[in-house]
Amino acid sequence: MNMTRTAAQILVDQLVIQGVNRVFCVPGESFLAVLDALYDSGIQIVTCRHEGGAAMMAEAYGKLTRRPGVLFCSRGPGATNASSGLHVAIQDSTPMIMFIGQNPRHVMTREGFQEVDYRLMFATQAKAVLQLEDAARTAEYVTRAFQLAISGRPGPVVIPLPEDMLADHATCMDGKPAVAPQSGPTxxxxxxxxxxxxxxxxxxxxxxxxxxxxxxxxxxxxxxxxxxxxxxxxxxxxxxxxxxxxxxxxxxxxxxxxxxxxxxxxxxxxxxxxxxxxxxxxxxxxxxxxxxxxxxxxxxxxxxxxxxxxxxxxxxxxxxxxxxxxxxxxxxxxxxxxxxxxxxxxxxxxxxTAPRTSPGSIQMCEIMGWIDTHLPADTIYTNGAGNFSVWLHRFHRYRYFGTQVAPICGSMGYGVPAALAAAFAKPQSTVICIAGDGDFQMTGTELATAAAHGLKIRILILNNGMLGTIRMHQERHYPGRVSATDLSAGNPDFTAFSKAYGAYAERVETTQDFAAAFGRADAHNGPAVLEIMIDPEALTPALTLTQTREQALSFG
Missing domain, CATH: 3.40.50.1220 (TPP-binding domain)
Known part of the structure; x- marks a missing residue:
């Protein structure tokens, strides 16, 4: 197409050419023109509750589809919030495009409202930062971004979009679908x-x-x-x-x-x-x-x-x-x-990886064994960061490619948005998110997004009332001096929290109760949450909390 269009319309036309069927965003007035152009595009807009969650969804979607996940966020605080997902994309080598609604061109360099120079801010967190200031080059920039994202080592590309530029009209050719260069061995x-x-x-x-x-x-x-x-x-x-x-x-x-x-x-x-x-x-x-x-x-x-x-x-x-x-x-x-x-x-x-017994009424090895036996072998598992993830990574058997969606960069909060992305990308697949109580609270508000789209994700919150990984290191280096790592006093009732978002929710306090509880949760046609009460002593499969402390004290 070589006709006069707004930059926003040219941009959306390029997304269609690149095969984009879904974008993730927290809307902002700085890119309203793009939201309007998306209205008739056939591309689904997934409105998230926080830019960090939106960015992680886009990244996980890119992991699963092997095509760039697309994020739109607003300037300043919006882009700063989204940077957590951008960091996942660069460290995990995931193709992703991050569009940022930028300040109008006439206020740039004056430290305008929420102004950030993203070419400096994201210089080491993206393969390229391409600020688009000329509407006539929109197709060129977007095509280049998709090509960069999938070429060589895949990764994210950032495109700041000055608000006033998006309304400019220009005549330009459309790009072609990006294809990764062949790079086979001799x-x-x-x-x-x-x-x-x-x-x-x-x-x-x-x-x-x-x-x-x-x-x-x-x-x-x-x-x-x-x-x-x-x-x-x-x-x-x-x-x-x-x-x-x-x-x-x-x-x-x-x-x-x-x-x-x-x-x-x-x-x-x-x-x-x-x-x-x-x-x-x-x-x-x-x-x-x-x-x-x-x-x-x-x-x-x-x-x-x-x-x-x-x-x-x-x-x-x-x-x-x-x-x-x-x-x-x-x-x-x-x-x-x-x-x-x-x-x-x-x-x-x-x-x-043989099952072992841990303190308390919940035996996660037995629960993981039940899950492996009763759920489809191609179930997709997502998680964020924390000691809780060891029960999944060590005792679950991954059977098929594309069933592990987890952050190499070790980002807390990743599991919930990744589960949503998996449900969008693979709607016929069973999707299980394993989260900790601290980990879940980073992005748990995306339950609203899951409920809005009727996504049948299952979230297991392993609640031990602490930030387990940090507590483990704290006990190793400063045994008995618990500082800032306890969450029990301020944790919400996770079942009530989840129900408020329209999810099914239930608390599980014994291993024997898990199978029936999971059956009830899985029968729900929408998101479901099981809060699994983990004994704080069950710090790791190898050592209890007390054993970790005593070992550190014995070393002086």
Missing amino acids: PTAVTQVRDAIARARQPIVMLGGSGWTQEAVAAFRSFAEASNLPVCASFRRQDLLDNTSPSYIGEIGLGVNPKLAARVKNADLLLVIGARLGEIGTNGYTIMQAPCPAQRLIHIYPAGDDIGHVYQPDMAVVSNPAEFVHSLVANGPVSGTWAGYRKAARMEFEDW
């Missing part, structure tokens, strides 16, 4: 990787990052099992290999199995496919020595600038992980002498 590189695997005695493959497909995940599983390879996942990427596979040996993340960490340290070959090798995914940069690991390191990653950022690989391949996998498996499995090594590592994983 045949020589694939041969070298296969040869390195074959020569290894104790190889370990680590999977992570974004850019995967269902087909690539399935192809890699067949290859790994046929080759008898031991495979671990990087932090919160456990759904890249069916956890019941004999090749799966665990996750390198927070609270890593010490035996898995030792195996990675002692491996003679570490083949990393898609993972960035960040702090948590390397157990605090301890599984390898920087800058030159003792292990032979082969790093497959879609962005060349990130390779060697901390660890200098012996071999590096710039490639989308899915394209690399398809090339790797094309010539069949690789033979080696590591079958016993793989079997021993798998047994260590099964020992590490």
Whole structure:
């Protein structure tokens, strides 16, 4: 289309061309022209209750659809609130576009009302910040943003939109749908990787990052099992290999199995496919020595600038992980002498994730076992950040790609908006959010958004009356000196809170009561919340709160 339109209309026309079917926002007067253009576009507007929740929904939607999630927010406080979701997108390598209603051009640089220079503010939190000041370049900027978001290492792009510019008329051509550049490996590189695997005695493959497909995940599983390879996942990427596979040996993340960490340290070959090798995914940069690991390191990653950022690989391949996998498996499995090594590592994983008893009337291992047995294997699980998430990550078996939606950046409050995004993106899927009492209160008002759209999400609030992760570290470093980490005095009645938003809600105080309560919650045609009362002593699966304190005191 090459006709005169407002910048707002051009922008919305580009969203349609890019296949956008849904945007998330908290509306603001600074982009009313865009809201009006969206009115007849066929694009659904999801009005959220807080910009942080809206941004996390957009990010999670991008994770699930592998196309940029789209957020609109207002300037100043709105964009500042939304920055939490932008941070998730950059650290999790998720394609996302953040449109910000900006001050009118004639007041810029005067520190106008709610004015922020987003090119400075978000310089390290986005792949690019493209402030659009010329209506005639609207299609160019939006097309560029979508292309950037999905190219190389995926990530977010920010576009501030001066309010007055959106009403300007311009004549310009429309863009085309963005397509990620192909970045597969060379045949020589694939041969070298296969040869390195074959020569290894104790190889370990680590999977992570974004850019995967269902087909690539399935192809890699067949290859790994046929080759008898031991495979671990990087932090919160456990759904890249069916956890019941004999090749799966665990996750390198927070609270890593010490035996898995030792195996990675002692491996003679570490083949990393898609993972960035960040702090948590390397157990605090301890599984390898920087800058030159003792292990032979082969790093497959879609962005060349990130390779060697901390660890200098012996071999590096710039490639989308899915394209690399398809090339790797094309010539069949690789033979080696590591079958016993793989079997021993798998047994260590099964020992590490075996159910255990914790203090109190609620046994989360039993509840997770019930969930795994009774819910569909392709159920999508979301969570935010906190010690509560260990019950999910350690004791649940992820079976299918796209069933783990969790923040690598460790953002509290992520689980609820991510659950909404999952219900929008995959309306036929069962969606379960696991949240803590502190975690839930970060974004719990998005229950209103879930109720408004009739989303059948199920939220389990694990209520121990504290900020468990911080309390754990507090007891380790300042035993017995409880400061700021107790929530019990101010926590609401979560069942009453949830019912006020139109959700079904029930409190569960014993393990035996969970199954029936979940059945009643699941029968509700809308959002449902179960508040599960966790004994504060059940701080971690390994140590109780008292044991954590006593251990710290014994060390002096």
